[in-house]
Structures are given as structure tokens and as C-alpha cells.
Amino acid sequence: MSSEKSQLDSFLMAWEHFINQGKVDKYIRPVILKSWQRCKDLHVDPFSTKVTLILTPVEFGKLKKKKKRFIQVAHQYINLLYEYVKGSGFVIFLTDENGVVLLLAGDKDQLDTYRQINLKEGAIWSEEAAGTNAVGTSIKERKAVQVVGGEHFCAIHHETTCSASPIFGARGEFIGVLNMSARCENVHSHTLGMVVASAKAIENELKIKKAMDEIKQTNDIMRSTIENVTDGIIRVNAQGEITQINSQSQKILKINEELALGKKLIKIVPSLGNIEKMIQDNSGCMKELSFESKGERVEANVWIQALSNEEKLYDGAVLILQEREKVFQLVNNITGAQASFNFDSIIGKNEKLMEAKDLASKAALTNSTVLLLGESGTGKELFAQAIHNASKRKGPFIAVNCSAIPRSLIESELFGYESGSFTGADRNGRPGKFERANGGTIFLDEIGDMPSDLQAILLRVLQEREVVRVGGYKPIPIDVRVIAATNRDILGRIKDGVFREDLYFRLNVIKIEIPALRERRSDIPLLIEKIVPSISKKLNKRITSVSPEAMNIFTKYHWPGNVRELENILERSILMSQVDQIQVSSLPWCVFTGDNQKHEDMTKVSTLNEVEEATIRKALAQKSSILETANVLGISRSTLYRKMREYNIIYQEDK
Numbered sequence: 001m002s003s004e005k006s007q008l009d010s011f012l013m014a015w016e017h018f019i020n021q022g023k024v025d026k027y028i029r030p031v032i033l034k035s036w037q038r039c040k041d042l043h044v045d046p047f048s049t050k051v052t053l054i055l056t057p058v059e060f061g062k063l064k065k066k067k068k069r070f071i072q073v074a075h076q077y078i079n080l081l082y083e084y085v086k087g088s089g090f091v092i093f094l095t096d097e098n099g100v101v102l103l104l105a106g107d108k109d110q111l112d113t114y115r116q117i118n119l120k121e122g123a124i125w126s127e128e129a130a131g132t133n134a135v136g137t138s139i140k141e142r143k144a145v146q147v148v149g150g151e152h153f154c155a156i157h158h159e160t161t162c163s164a165s166p167i168f169g170a171r172g173e174f175i176g177v178l179n180m181s182a183r184c185e186n187v188h189s190h191t192l193g194m195v196v197a198s199a200k201a202i203e204n205e206l207k208i209k210k211a212m213d214e215i216k217q218t219n220d221i222m223r224s225t226i227e228n229v230t231d232g233i234i235r236v237n238a239q240g241e242i243t244q245i246n247s248q249s250q251k252i253l254k255i256n257e258e259l260a261l262g263k264k265l266i267k268i269v270p271s272l273g274n275i276e277k278m279i280q281d282n283s284g285c286m287k288e289l290s291f292e293s294k295g296e297r298v299e300a301n302v303w304i305q306a307l308s309n310e311e312k313l314y315d316g317a318v319l320i321l322q323e324r325e326k327v328f329q330l331v332n333n334i335t336g337a338q339a340s341f342n343f344d345s346i347i348g349k350n351e352k353l354m355e356a357k358d359l360a361s362k363a364a365l366t367n368s369t370v371l372l373l374g375e376s377g378t379g380k381e382l383f384a385q386a387i388h389n390a391s392k393r394k395g396p397f398i399a400v401n402c403s404a405i406p407r408s409l410i411e412s413e414l415f416g417y418e419s420g421s422f423t424g425a426d427r428n429g430r431p432g433k434f435e436r437a438n439g440g441t442i443f444l445d446e447i448g449d450m451p452s453d454l455q456a457i458l459l460r461v462l463q464e465r466e467v468v469r470v471g472g473y474k475p476i477p478i479d480v481r482v483i484a485a486t487n488r489d490i491l492g493r494i495k496d497g498v499f500r501e502d503l504y505f506r507l508n509v510i511k512i513e514i515p516a517l518r519e520r521r522s523d524i525p526l527l528i529e530k531i532v533p534s535i536s537k538k539l540n541k542r543i544t545s546v547s548p549e550a551m552n553i554f555t556k557y558h559w560p561g562n563v564r565e566l567e568n569i570l571e572r573s574i575l576m577s578q579v580d581q582i583q584v585s586s587l588p589w590c591v592f593t594g595d596n597q598k599h600e601d602m603t604k605v606s607t608l609n610e611v612e613e614a615t616i617r618k619a620l621a622q623k624s625s626i627l628e629t630a631n632v633l634g635i636s637r638s639t640l641y642r643k644m645r646e647y648n649i650i651y652q653e654d655k
């Protein structure tokens with residue numbers, strides 16, 4: 001008797017002892033004994049002749065759908081395995097994690113034989129349904145198991161040896177079992193190894209499939225993101241050939257994908273130069289493009305991001321393109337290059353002011369250059385913004401104070417510069433305010449202070465409607481409405497030879513003169529009424545009005561700084577006020593100088609007499625009698641009367 005034969009016999013004997021007498025022989029492997037115990041506890045019938053738990057066709061159909069990928073992947077490996085064991089009496093089958101048979105392969109006669117015990121698609125081969133068997137026990141143990149002849153709990157399987165291995169999914173979850181069964185004498189000691197190897201192959205394939213799914217998903221997301229961003233995106237490989245180009249890039253560069261893919265980028269955009277060289281020289285990652293494509297101008301900014309492979313070697317680049325117009329829009333939004341005022345913001349009923357407003361609103365309907373004349377703080381910028389907002393120009397409003405920019409920088413600020421123009425400049429070059437104002441309005445404040453060489457350049461820009469950047473040669477067309485302003489006596493400056501007459505005529509298409517505040521005193525209460533509440537709110541105060549005495553002083557003051565000065569003084573007074581109304585006591589001394597002091601510089605040093613006069617006026621305004629005033633000033637009543645005569649101060653006792 002061969003040793004296999006005696007082993008088989010001893011398994012049969014042990015089974016008999018266990019089933020009939022509940023005895024446990026020493027030959028029984030622990031894994032089998034554990035299974036037998038389970039089957040006994042579950043009252044599995046050791047003499048049942050077939051598996052009876054079978055899914056209905058509908059249930060099985062649903063399951064197959066759910067397990068489609070698993071079945072597809074396992075199918076090819078089961079076929080491969082079957083090729084090796086064809087004709088040797090093996091049946092190979094796949095179950096899900098509950099032991100439901102999903103797929104079978106085997107010689108026809110074998111399949112027929114096993115069908116009699118319900119080894120078929122939809123049948124359940126769990127321990128509960130079929131007693132100890134390689135599939136059922138493998139499910140319980142989550143490891144590869146071989147069950148030989150008499151080790152099976154049901155006698156019907158005692159001539160069979162089955163070998164099964166669990167299969168785990170891509171996330172390590174248990175998803176099913178692969179099994180090979182044959183008559184005991186046909187089973188080789190390597191059978192279990194073959195099953196385990198095939199199960200591992202199925203697992204690997206599932207992992208690869210899942211990874212590929214994820215890559216595909218990521219690619220899909222990336223592709224749709226790239227397609228939907230508002231920037232142009234181009235990917236070039238290490239050879240400088242375009243491998244990906246989104247539709248926005250096609251729009252900006254005015255080319256289509258079929259023409260671009262696989263082409264060298266340098267052939268399509270020669271002015272971009274050699275990207276690899278640019279990256280290696282570190283000569284800047286941003287470049288401005290300006291060229292003709294299909295007869296149309298392409299004006300764009302390009303940002304270049306180098307890519308490297310696993311060996312850290314150059315592997316092409318990603319280019320991000322933005323239409324220059326869009327970049328300007330963004331910059332203008334960030335820097336607040338927008339006009340916030342309109343004609344309703346201009347407060348006043350004075351006739352001269354109304355005339356100025358009327359003329360300005362007519363000018364808004366044209367594209368003509370406007371020259372605003374008026375003292376500092378009269379509202380020239382306010383007018384300029386109102387004109388811009390009332391016009392059809394949708395672009396930005398860019399204000400430039402020509403006297404505030406250093407002489408050496410004003411040209412590049414206005415007209416921009418090309419790369420490498422001067423030390424300290426951005427090496428990629430930069431557009432000037434004229435370019436940034438394209439489609440909108442440029443407000444050139446204090447134009448009277450513009451240096452004469454720049455006046456010549458400005459004249460040319462206004463004539464040609466194009467700018468040339470500092471250090472550049474290429475004219476850039478611009479569509480900008482110019483509003484200039486000055487508080488200087490411009491005609492006097494022309495006479496003195498410091499302002500070009502021809503530029504004056506260019507600017508002076510529509511001249512609007514804005515009256516000084518002292519020329520429209522009747523508007524002062526109106527302005528105060530509007531300004532005080534808004535400043536109060538800003539400062540978190542409750543002051544909303546001005547006392548009649550203070551109003552009286554405001555209307556008499558000569559306001560050299562005009563509405564701006566009025567705003568400043570009101571703000572200061574609101575801050576100083578302890579009560580709900582601006583009182584005379586919280587006004588700064590300068591407003592007490594009255595109307596006799598004509599327009600003059602507030603920073604001028606005063607004479608002692610002027611200070612004396614101002615102090616007396618202030619004290620008189622605050623106190624309610626001559627006696628009180630004299631007391632607070634520390635002088636006698638007669639001295640006070642004398643000084644009032646001297647300074648021509650008239651005082652009404654009962655204010």
C-alpha cells in the first residue's frame with residue numbers, strides 16, 4: 001500500500017471516528033478539525049448528496065453584474081490554468097467572498113460529473129452549504145487550503161481533493177476564492193501552489209486595473225480642468241515639441257490643435273526663443289509675446305515652468321499664456337484702477353459748478369481730450385472719474401500724478417520699458433500706464449508740471465495714438481481717452497516757455513474750469529451736510545451737524561485747499577468733538593482768519609500780528625462776551641477793543 005493510499009485511508013477512518021463517535025484522531029490537521037467542529041455546530045448533514053443552496057437566476061444575474069470586472073480578470077487566468085491541466089480530470093472554479101460559484105472551467109465529462117452534486121454557476125460552496133471543502137474553509141480561514149478525500153465533512157466528496165486560495169482586491173479586501181478540484185489520485189503536491197500563484201496573478205491584475213482607472217480619472221479631471229481654465233496651457237516635451245495644447249492657447253495663438261500637436265513650439269512662436277536655453281540660463285520665467293498670426297496681432301504674457309524627469313533631468317515645460325488685455329484687467333482690478341465717482345457725487349448748486357458739470361457730461365459722450373482747470377482740491381479728479389464713468393469706455397481708469405513721480409521714472413511709468421532698459425528695472429520689461437489704460441481713460445493730473453522733453457513724447461502719443469516703450473522700437477497701438485488737469489496758470493507757463501503751446505492745444509479740446517470753493521460759498525453748507533455724516537460714520541462717531549457759529553466761520557473762511565481742505569478740517573473737528581455737534585471750540589485756528597485773508601499757502605509762516613489777530617478772532621468766536629474774551633486772552637477790555645479796531649474785527653455782543 002502506497003503512503004498516499006494509507007494517508008487517504010487514515011483520513012477516512014478519522015472522519016468515521018469523528019462523525020460516529022465524536023472522537024478526534026491524531027491525524028486530523030487542526031485546520032480540518034476546526035472546520036469539522038464548525039460543521040457539526042451548524043448541523044451540516046455529512047451524508048447529504050449535493051449542495052442545495054443555489055441562487056435564483058435573477059439573484060445570480062445581479063451578482064454577475066456586480067462582479068463583472070472580477071470575473072473578466074479571473075477568466076483569462078482560469079483559462080490559462082486550464083490549458084496546463086486539460087484532460088487530467090480537473091475542474092477549476094471561481095467563487096465570490098460568500099462561496100457563490102461565478103465561473104467554471106474543466107473537461108466536459110468532469111463538469112458533467114460535478115454538476116450532479118450541484119457544482120455549477122450560482123451554487124454556494126460555503127462550509128454551511130457544503131461542509132468542510134477547500135472553498136468554504138478558505139473563506140473561513142482567509143488563507144490557501146487543500147482538503148484531501150476524507151477530510152471533507154460530507155461523504156460525497158471523499159474521493160475528491162480540492163485546493164483553494166483566497167483572492168484579495170486592490171484595497172486588500174477579501175473578494176473571492178479560486179479553486180481546483182480532481183479525484184484524489186490525480187492531485188499533485190504542486191496543485192495548491194499553482195492555485196495560489198494564479199490567485200496572486202488575478203490580484204495583481206486587479207490592482208493594475210484599479211491604478212489605471214485612477215490614472216484615467218485623474219487624466220480626465222486634469223484634461224477638463226485644463227480645458228476650462230481661462231489661461232492658455234501648453235505642454236512641450238524635452239525636444240520642444242507641443243504635446244498638449246488647450247483650447248484657450250489655441251485661441252490666444254490663433255492656431256488649431258491638429259496643426260500644433262507634435263510641432264516645435266519655436267516654429268509656431270519664433271519670438272519665444274529656445275525654452276530649454278531660457279530655463280538653463282535662468283533668463284526669466286515670464287516673457288511678453290507680440291507677433292502676427294494669420295494677419296492678427298497676438299499680445300500675450302507667457303509664464304514658463306520647467307519640468308524634470310525622475311533623474312532630475314530637463315523634461316520639457318508647461319507654459320501658461322494670458323492675453324495681455326486680461327493681465328491688465330487683473331492688475332487694474334487689484335490696484336483699484338477704477339473710477340468710483342459719478343456726476344451725482346459732485347455736490348454743489350453754484351452756477352459755475354453746474355456749468356462745469358454740464359460741459360463735463362457732454363464731454364463724457366465723446367472721446368475728446370479734456371483739460372480740467374482748477375485749484376488744488378476743487379474736484380478735478382472727481383470730475384475726471386465722473387466723465388469716465390458716464391462714458392462708453394469700459395476699460396480701466398488710471399490716474400497719474402505727473403508731479404508726484406520722480407523725473408527719472410516718469411517716462412517709463414507712462415510708456416513702459418523693454419527688458420534690460422535700465423538698472424533696477426524688471427528684467428522682463430513692463431507695460432506703462434498708457435498701455436494699462438487701454439480701452440479706458442488715463443487721467444494726467446498736474447500736467448503743468450510735466451518736464452518739457454516728456455511733453456514732446458506725450459504730444460507724439462496723442463497725435464499717433466501709439467506708444468513706444470523706453471528702450472524699445474516697436475509702436476504699440478493704444479485706445480485711451482486722455483483727461484489732463486492742472487492747478488497751474490498754464491497760459492503763464494506757456495508764456496514763460498516751460499509748457500509747450502502745441503501740447504496745450506492738443507489737450508485743450510474741451511476745457512472745463514472748476515470754481516474754487518470760496519467762489520461758491522453758498523455750496524459750503526450743502527457740502528458740510530453731505531460730508532459730515534459720512535466722515536462720522538467712517539470714524540464711528542455720532543456727529544451729524546455743525547453749530548450755526550461754526551457754520552458761520554466755515555462760510556467766511558477762504559479755503560485755499562478747497563473741498564479737500566474742507567473734508568480734512570471736518571474730519572479733524574469730528575475727531576476733536578466731545579459733543580454731538582461740531583462746535584467752534586473744536587475748529588482749528590486757521591479757519592478763524594476770515595475772508596480778509598486771500599488765497600495763500602497754508603504752510604506759510606505767519607507774522608506775529610497774524611497769529612494775534614487769529615487768536616483774538618478764535619477767542620471771540622468761542623466766548624459770549626467781550627469781558628469773557630478779554631479774560632481768556634489775559635488782556636484788559638480796552639486793550640481788546642483797541643486790537644479789534646486795529647485788525648478791523650467787528651463783534652456783535654449777542655451772537
Ligand SMILES: Nc1ncnc2c1ncn2[C@@H]1O[C@H](COP(=O)(O)OP(=O)(O)OP(=O)(O)O)[C@@H](O)[C@H]1O
Nearest residue numbers: 345346347348375376377378379380381382563564
Ligand atoms: N463738488 C464736490 N463734491 C463733493 N466732493 C468733492 C467735490 N469736489 C471735491 N470733492 C472732494 O474733495 C477731495 C479732493 O478732490 P479731487 O482729488 O478731485 O481734487 P483735485 O482738484 O483733483 O485735487 P489736486 O489738484 O490736489 O489733485 C476729494 O475727496 C473729492 O471727493
